[in-house]
Amino acid sequence: AQRVTQPEKLLSVFKGAPVELKCNYSYSGSPELFWYVQYSRQRLQLLLRHISRESIKGFTADLNKGETSFHLKKPFAQEEDSAMYYCALIDPGGGADGLTFGKGTHLIIQP
Amino acid sequence: ETGVTQSPTHLIKTRGQQVTLRCSSQSGHNTVSWYQQALGQGPQFIFQYYREEENGRGNFPPRFSGLQFPNYSSELNVNALELDDSALYLCASSFGGANEQFFGPGTRLTVL
Numbered sequence: 433a434q435r436v437t438q439p440e441k442l443l444s445v446f447k448g449a450p451v452e453l454k455c456n457y458s459y460s461g462s463p464e465l466f467w468y469v470q471y472s473r474q475r476l477q478l479l480l481r482h483i484s485r486e487s488i489k490g491f492t493a494d495l496n497k498g499e500t501s502f503h504l505k506k507p508f509a510q511e512e513d514s515a516m517y518y519c520a521l522i523d524p525g526g527g528a529d530g531l532t533f534g535k536g537t538h539l540i541i542q543p
Numbered sequence: 544e545t546g547v548t549q550s551p552t553h554l555i556k557t558r559g560q561q562v563t564l565r566c567s568s569q570s571g572h573n574t575v576s577w578y579q580q581a582l583g584q585g586p587q588f589i590f591q592y593y594r595e596e597e598n599g600r601g602n603f604p605p606r607f608s609g610l611q612f613p614n615y616s617s618e619l620n621v622n623a624l625e626l627d628d629s630a631l632y633l634c635a636s637s638f639g640g641a642n643e644q645f646f647g648p649g650t651r652l653t654v655l
Contacts, residue, residue, distance in 0.1 A: 436585075464641065475547075476586070476633065476646040518585050527640025528599030530576050530588030 434459045436519050438534035445509050446542050453504040453537045455493075455519030463521040465502040466531070467493055470516040479504075479517070489513070509541045545570055547636050547647035555653045556624050564619045564650045566634030574640050575617040577609060578633040580649070586633055591640055592617055599640065621652075629654045 435458045445451055457463065467479040480488045482495045482502060493504045502519060516538050520531040548567045556562050568575050574593045578586035588601035592611035606622040615636070621628055631651050635644035 438585075475648045478643050478645075481643070520585075522641055524641050527574075527637075527642070528591055528593075530578070530591055530599060530601060530640075531586070531635075531644060532588065533578075533585030535583070535585045 434463070434521065434529075434532050436521055436532055436534035438517075438519055438537050440537045441535070442538045442540070444540040444542060447511055448508050451504075451506045451509045451513065451539065451541075453517050453519075453539065455502045455504065455534060457500050457502065457519075457521050459500075459521060462497070462524070464524040465493075465495055466520045466522070467491070467502075467504050468518040468520055468533075470518070472515070476518070511541045511543060513539060514541045515539060547634060547645050549632075549634050549647040549650050551650060552648070553651045553653075555655065557655050558624055558626060560624050561620065561622045562624060562652060564621075564632050564634075564652070566617045566619070566636075566647055568615045568617065568634075568636030569645050572636035572638050572645070573615055574637045575611055575615065576635045576637070576640070576644060577617070577619045578635065579603075579628075580631040580633055582630070589619070593640060624654045626654050628652060 437456045465482040469479040519534045576591040577589040580586040591599040595611045611617045631649045634647045637644045
């Protein structure tokens with residue numbers, strides 16, 4: 433069965449420090465991977481997807497198929513990065529199984 | 544362009560009752576997916592509707608059912624409510640199931 437694991441429930445770092453949110457997955461095949469973010473009092477929104485290979489708000493995520501990981505990184509954290517972050521995967525063949533989410537990591541950026 | 548909307552915002556029901564939650568998809572989207580998010584958990588996929596038909600379902604019992612209308616809006620119905628059904632229910636719309644899903648604000652259901 434497909435699964436997404438985010439080992440850290442809570443991650444607290446100081447402003448300006450590097451951030452890495454971990455995500456590991458299990459899936460038979462090549463899934464499409466996403467990071468979703470939920471800022472306080474806002475709805476869940478897409479941060480980035482691995483096929484886009486973009487850097488959004490300074491965040492990047494590299495897919496490592498050998499380690500089945502998709503960690504989210506940012507070199508210098510900002511206070512506005514404080515939010516809940518969810519890693520998710522989907523079958524790229526049609527998506528009829530929906531997104532499979534991890535339990536989320538609450539990122540707190542301290543001033 | 545209007546985003547995904549959901550109604551109601553909050554709902555309180557008692558065990559054994561039935562509930563209907565509503566979702567209006569984003570303009571131009573033809574696919575609606577529903578998720579259940581229990582406290583402290585990530586969203587869990589319930590089912591997906593594409594062109595008015597269910598085309599994918601997660602590990603939820605048949606008392607969770609849905610509809611999609613010609614304008615691509617959708618309903619989630621839950622019969623015989625149980626205490627464990629208390630959760631945030633999220634609706635997401637997309638153009639096709641594998642493309643970016645845009646989420647609504649959710650409906651908070653409390654079952655007493």
